[in-house]
Amino acid sequence: MQGSISDHGTSKGLKMGTTIIAIEFDGGVVLGSDSRVSAGASVVNRVMNKLSPLHDKIYCALSGSAADAQTIAEIVNYQLDVHSVEVGEDPLVRSAATLVKNISYKYKEELSAHLIVGGWDKKEGGQVFATLNGLITRQPFAVGGSGSSYIYGFVDAEYRRRMTRQECQEFVINSLTLAMNRDGSSGGVAYLVTIDSEGVEEKCVLGNELPRFYDRDVVEPAKTEKV
Amino acid sequence: MAATAAALQFSAQVSSLNNYNDLYPDWTQREVSTGTTIMAVEFDGGVVMGADSRTTTGAYIANRVTDKLTPIHDRIFCCRSGSAADTQAIADAVTYQLGFHSIELDEAPLVQTAASLFRDMCYRYREELMAGIIVAGWDQRRGGQVYTVPVGGMLTRQPVSVGGSGSSYIYGYVDSNYRPGMNKEECLKFTAGALTLAMERDGSSGGVVRMAIITEKGVERRVILGNQLPQFSTV
Numbered sequence: 001m002q003g004s005i006s007d008h009g010t011s012k013g014l015k016m017g018t019t020i021i022a023i024e025f026d027g028g029v030v031l032g033s034d035s036r037v038s039a040g041a042s043v044v045n046r047v048m049n050k051l052s053p054l055h056d057k058i059y060c061a062l063s064g065s066a067a068d069a070q071t072i073a074e075i076v077n078y079q080l081d082v083h084s085v086e087v088g089e090d091p092l093v094r095s096a097a098t099l100v101k102n103i104s105y106k107y108k109e110e111l112s113a114h115l116i117v118g119g120w121d122k123k124e125g126g127q128v129f130a131t132l133n134g135l136i137t138r139q140p141f142a143v144g145g146s147g148s149s150y151i152y153g154f155v156d157a158e159y160r161r162r163m164t165r166q167e168c169q170e171f172v173i174n175s176l177t178l179a180m181n182r183d184g185s186s187g188g189v190a191y192l193v194t195i196d197s198e199g200v201e202e203k204c205v206l207g208n209e210l211p212r213f214y215d216r217d218v219v220e221p222a223k224t225e226k227v
Numbered sequence: 228m229a230a231t232a233a234a235l236q237f238s239a240q241v242s243s244l245n246n247y248n249d250l251y252p253d254w255t256q257r258e259v260s261t262g263t264t265i266m267a268v269e270f271d272g273g274v275v276m277g278a279d280s281r282t283t284t285g286a287y288i289a290n291r292v293t294d295k296l297t298p299i300h301d302r303i304f305c306c307r308s309g310s311a312a313d314t315q316a317i318a319d320a321v322t323y324q325l326g327f328h329s330i331e332l333d334e335a336p337l338v339q340t341a342a343s344l345f346r347d348m349c350y351r352y353r354e355e356l357m358a359g360i361i362v363a364g365w366d367q368r369r370g371g372q373v374y375t376v377p378v379g380g381m382l383t384r385q386p387v388s389v390g391g392s393g394s395s396y397i398y399g400y401v402d403s404n405y406r407p408g409m410n411k412e413e414c415l416k417f418t419a420g421a422l423t424l425a426m427e428r429d430g431s432s433g434g435v436v437r438m439a440i441i442t443e444k445g446v447e448r449r450v451i452l453g454n455q456l457p458q459f460s461t462v
Contacts, residue, residue, distance in 0.1 A: 153424035154399030156459050178399035213402045 014039050016050060016069065017185015019147030020061035021155075021175050022118035024126040024140055025168045028196030029118040032172035033061050034147065034180050035188030046188045051202075055080045057195050058096045058119030063145035068113035072103050093119040097129035097136055105134030116142045120195045143175070147183035151175050169194065177210045257285030258310060262431020264393030264422055265295060265306035267363040268405075268414045269386045273371040273442030274363040275411065277418040278306050279393065279426050280434030291434045296448075300325050302441050303341045303364030308391035309378065310357040317348050317358055338364040342374035342382055350380025359390045365441045389421070393429030397421045411440065415449075416457075423456045 017038050022031045033050035036043055050062045052073040058080070062069035076099045083099075084091045097117040104111060117129045130142040143155060155175055163171065169192060176190045190210060192203040262283050267276040278295035281288055295307050297318045303325070307314035321344045329336045342362040349358055363373040375381075375388040387405050389397060400421055409417065419436055426432045436451040 149395045151396075151399035152428045153397035153401075153421060154403055156424050156427065157400055157404075157420065160460055174403065175399065178402050181402060182398045214405050214407065 014044060014066040015185070016048070016063055016066045016145070017147065017183065018050065018063040018145030019151070019176055019179035019183060019186040020050060020063050020116055020144045021148070021151075021172050022061055022116045022128040022142050023159075023163075023168050023171060024118070024128045025163055025165050026125070028120050028126040028165065028194060029128055030165070030168045030172050031059050031061050031116070031118045031193045031195075032176050033063075033191050034145075034176055034186040035191060036186055037066055038185055043187070048188075049191050051191050051193045053077070054096045054100075054117070055084065055091055055119070057090065057121065057200065058093050058117065059193050059195065059200075060096070060100065061116040061118070061144070062113065063115070064113035065111070068111045069115060072100060072111070072113060072115060075103060076100050090121060092121045092123060093117065093127040093129065094124070094138075097131060097138075100129075101131045101134060101136040104131050108134045114144045116144050118195070120197060122197070126196065145186065147179035147186035150182040151179045154178055165194065165196070173205060174211055178213065180210075181213070252287075253285040254287035254289070259284050259289055259312065262393070262429065263295065263308040263391030264397070264425035264429060264432040265308050265359075265361055265390045266394075266401075266418055266421055267306060267361045267373040267388050268409070268418055269363075269371045269373050270409055270411055270414045271370070273365050273411070273440060274373055275414040275418050275438060275440050276304055276306055276361070276363050277422050277436060277438045279391075279422060279432040280437055281432055282311055283431055288433075293434070294437055296437055296439045298322075298446075299341050299362070300329065300336055300364070302335065302366065302443075302446065303338055303362065304439050304441060304446070305341075305345065306361040306363070306390065308359040313356045313358045314360060317345065317356070317360070320348060321345055335366060337366045337368060338362065338372045338374065339369075339384075342376060342384075345376045346380055346382035349376050349378075353378075353380045361388050361390050363441065365443060371441070391432065393422075393425035393432035396428040397425045400424055411442075415440070419451055420457050420459075424459065426456075427459075 014037055020033045031051050035047050037045040037048045051059050053059050054077050060073055079099050080091050080096055100115050100117055114132045120126050128139055128142050130137050130139055180186045190205040194201045265278045276296055280293045282290040282293045296304050299305055299322050324344050325336050325341050345360050345362055359378050360376045365371050373388050374384050422436045438449045440447040
């Protein structure tokens with residue numbers, strides 16, 4: 001049974017269809033996301049930054065229900081502020097990820113959001129944690145959101161251990177571009193955040209600056225036939 | 228009349244019991260499906276086609292060495308995905324129709340003709356069927372061609388086409404690694420790599436990689452066993 005177009009935004013809520021990705025390198029992490037927020041078939045925000053700070057050097061990437069993801073990020077931001085005052089120093093990335101996981105797990109039946117947590121701390125350096133459905137796992141890289149299905153093959157093939165900062169940034173931009181090209185719920189611009197011991201670098205790559213991949217309709221059509 | 232209605236009601240009750248009944252294993256109530264990853268690539272002089280080899284009934288792997296590359300004519304093959312029964316029946320019907328047509332013409336049929344026959348059947352019976360088919364081969368007029376007939380019955384020609392449940396995971400890999408003008412060896416490596424990546428991520432795809440290379444000279448079949456698949460650093 002199909003709903004009418006008019007109730008798409010209200011009953012389904014705002015979804016960040018999304019592609020998000022985070023990858024660690026020696027000395028830091030790179031996080032990336034697209035910028036599309038959709039309500040049914042409508043794009044309600046085409047320039048949304050889904051990389052949300054949890055602390056100075058810890059960011060999270062939001063996907064799934066926009067309201068759920070933003071609320072989790074805000075709550076964890078507050079909890080981390082309190083925690084960092086209590087311990088008297090910058091919090092660990094694992095602490096931030098654990099706080100996210102605690103909320104995701106406790107309210108897993110009501111929530112529909114997946115956050116990837118990435119950051120730098122002086123104990124373990126750059127780290128990426130996935131918190132899907134209430135688990136917590138540290139991984140060299142993580143992808144999430146509806147667009148991530150289309151790039152599993154690409155990231156499996158292209159990932160190599162011990163990539164440099166520059167290579168990681170290119171890896172993230174390429175992955176986001178490929179996913180945005182195939183996933184209807186992902187699109188717009190690509191946001192990048194690079195975190196290391198020095199600080200945080202935020203970058204926005206516009207649509208026309210994204211890498212181009214082979215597109216048959218742009219190249220010459222099929223060669224002439226012989227009868 | 229009343230007896231039939233009562234019987235129908237009774238069987239409805241039984242089947243709703245069966246859904247959660249541990250006495251009946253999952254695979255006795257599930258249709259056989261070629262979960263699948265299938266792929267075909269054109270090169271100058273022919274096509275390379277590839278498929279995994281897993282057929283599932285629910286969570287049970289009914290056949291782990293399936294051949295999803297089915298000959299339709301001497302130099303035309305198809306890759307099948309979706310319901311195993313539906314795709315086998317369609318392929319048999321098209322093989323018959325194309326063989327008859329080829330005798331009438333007294334020459335080898337065009338790949339486009341085979342693809343059109345698939346499309347006619349998949350579109351006409353779209354409500355009853357669950358079939359995603361890639362038709363590929365070589366003919367005198369246009370050389371190597373790949374046509375895709377996804378669920379619903381559309382027909383389009385593409386230089387490279389992927390299909391099946393595992394194809395979602397390799398769109399990024401295919402988009403970034405395909406270049407026009409690849410030769411036969413590059414196409415083989417490309418296909419084997421893509422299928423391997425999909426098989427690692429998709430639970431409905433797995434087993435061995437079966438390939439077919441179709442050129443003017445004929446058809447060459449290859450198999451890549453599990454331990455010979457290309458290695459990627461994360462998988």
